Amino acid sequence: MGAIIVVDALWGDSGKGKVAAYLSRREAAPLCLRAGIGTNAGHSVYITEENSIRTRQLPLGFMNDGTAVGIGSGVAVDPRVFAAEVERYNLAERVKVDYRCPIITEEHIAREKASQHLSETVGSTKSGSGAAQADFVLRQAPQAKDIPELQPYLADIAQLANDTARRKQLIVECSQGTFLSLALSPDYPFVTSGNCTVAAAADDVGLSWRNISGAVMVVKAVPSRVGAGPLPGELGADEIQQRGIAEYGVVTGRLRRKAAEIPWDMLGYAAMLNGPTEIALTFCDHFDPAVTGARSRAELTAPVLELIAKVEEACDAPVTIVETGKLFEHMVDLREG
Template identity: 60%
Template sequence: MGAVVIVDALWGDSGKGKVCAHLAVRDKAPLAVRAGVGTNAGASVTLDDGTLVRARQLPTGWINPGTTVAVGSGVLVDPTVLAGEVARFDLDGRVLVDGRCALIEPGHVEAERADAHLAATVGSTCTGNGAARADFVLRRARQARDEPALAPYLTDVARHVNDVARDGLVLVEGSQGTLLSLAFSDEYPYTTSGNCTAAAAMDDVGLNWRLVQDVLMVVKALPTRVGEGPLPYELPEEEVLRRGIAEYGVVTGRPRRKAGRLDRELLGYAAMLNGPTQIALTFCDHVDPAMRGARDAGAITAPVRALIEQVEHDTGAPVVLLDTGPGLSDMIDLR
């Protein structure tokens, strides 16, 4: 079948984790693999029984019982965070970690928390990812294969990803967002410490480009941003609260700044960088509350239909998924 690369168009927090979980369940994917920088970004999914799942290290594909989850070699691993998620989600025997992943260690976290530039100017999560990546580039970081506690999980994830993708479906879950990319953002230093494009995600997990089936770009209907940096069409906090569309970061709990509309030029630029073949349009209920919890195409309202047309025009790709609420099943499949 091939691989589906899930990438965020803008500044992250778009619901990539929910999209990954939905596809894993719908398509019974045998493998989901995490791309991205590391544990500096989180994913949250509300299960149909109301359970809120929050993850920082592992992809959310494990929500399908038959899906193995993995961490690509380009992703930083925090052994404590990993162990916590394996235990919390009862994933013994279902987790793979590439032995070449660099480790985030306590000293990396301490260094970032003591760095006023990162904490105050950039608005970093200060979870040790930038410091660990710097050590990796300087070839002095420890790797996953150097940590005895990670031994049960170790394998060559790149080889496994390509082997599975030749005959089955692999979901590659990116993190953060295209416009936070270190080398592609015009907003430096208000970026993360790596790139967050589809090509970067493929590189993070060692995926052969010939095995890519689709690039699914996730577009948040009303974009958000955590930390510093510009946010076009940003709404006043009181307006966000009045409309009942406030959000908070998974990792830090900080309020997410929220825009009142998409920036069409930036969306087009993200499409140019990522080459999406499909679009997932998320948080549609924040555009029109009448969409909350809708699960059938017949429930799509006029404002959301207009937004779908606009996004398809600006990205050159069809909208195939609509996210309509917090629950895992609050999704309209248009494929």
């Protein structure tokens, strides 16, 4: 079968977790893995208007009852956040952590909170993820194998990932976005602590390129960005509120900055870096409120269909998933006709 890697085209907050959860269900995937930096980015899915599932550490593939989840060795783990999510969603029998994962300590969090540069210049979430990754590079961070409370969950995720992908369908959920990549974004220092691309995600979980069957690049119809850094065509806070498209960060609670439209040159660059085989176009209800709640191709509005065509041309890949609202059920799978 192979692995499908889910990445964000721009600055994150595009609903990758929801897409990964949807793919886990659609593909009946036995395993969904988390790639990315650490607990500095949150993923959420609304089951009802008032009931949501939110995580910072675990991938959302567990929303499919038949899908186990795991954390790749390149991802920094906060044992407190991990334990809370495992308990909250009753996942003790369905979760694994690579024994080589770097550990986020209280000292890492304190170090980031004390950094004026991270707080005032970069706009960091101050989760300790970057500090943990820095210590990992310096070969002085503790690893998951050193933490007693993580012992029941330890595994070789690279082995598990490749074994699964050779036999069945594997989903890999990346965090943040391509243009927050440390070494690939033009916006340094307004970036995260590593790269956020298909290649980086594969590396985070130890996945061989031979076992990758596809890449879903998630494109947000009305792009957003949390924290500092350039945002082409940025809307003012008042206009965001007037349009009814306000969003707030899962980790920080901050109002997300929003752009008037997709930056097409950047989208093409993201497609070059990631080589998507398909596109998930999300937040289409923010682009055209008339499409809210659509469940089939026939219900998609003319503006959304036009946007789909433009995105496909820019990315040289088909749009196969269209999100039409905040609920998990608000997804149109164009592969189904």
